[in-house]
Amino acid sequence: THFIENQLKNTWEDIPVTMPSSWGISVPVKTEQPQTLHVWFEMAAAFYYYQQKNTSDAVYCFGFDNSFYYALYNPALIMAFDPNAKLPGSFVCNEYYLLRQEKFSTSRRHAIWAQDAMREESVDAMRWYIAKTRPERAKTNFDMSQYHAFCQGVIEHKFNNWIEALNAHVENHEGQFSTVAFGNPLLRAFYMRLTQYINEAEKHYGFSDFSLNT
Secondary structure (H helix, E strand, O other), rough: HHHHHHHHHOOOOOOEEEEEEOOOOOHHHHHHEEEOOOOOHHHHHHHHHHHHHHHOOOOOEHHHHHOOOOOOOHHHHHHHHHOOOOOOOOEEEEOOOOEOOOOEEEOOOOOHHHHHHHHOEEEEEEEHHHHHHHOOOOOEEOOOOHHHHHHHHHHHHHHHHHHHHHEEEEOOOOOOOOHHHOOOOOHHHHHHHHHHHHHHHHHOOOOOOOOOOO
């Protein structure tokens, strides 16, 4: 938000819509070097087409380094072409997610290869940990030793024990819920807590307050 506010206060420099390249959509103009459409100018046209074609609101999910293009450049181009154009309904931005305090890089082989990792790790556990450490407002770091500590401390000891205890209670009561038992203060507090969790989940899975960390 601060980045966008600062950008709106400043005067933007001109941004070319073509660039010297032989890769991309060529532009039929005579120049010393072949010209192609700038990739973000090209993408703005694609975004405009799909947003006008679909009735549901578009949601832009992107990394912080592309904030200018998704949040300002593309909407500005679309509005310049069609002032009444339908714009994105929400923006979901991530900061950098590091691997052992360094940027992910496939060229340097500094990455986690999904096929290899999933041979040894639980898909659900890995998704849970990545959601928990997602860089929503600041850089965060993935470390395999911290992931294994999370699996042991949170998933195996706390969560799995809670699930086993819950299943035992359900079996003892043959899967039935007694309205008489609801008068128990502890049961009533437990029900209210579950209701709170459900409300928070619905809120943070919505685009206005989207958060996997919560």
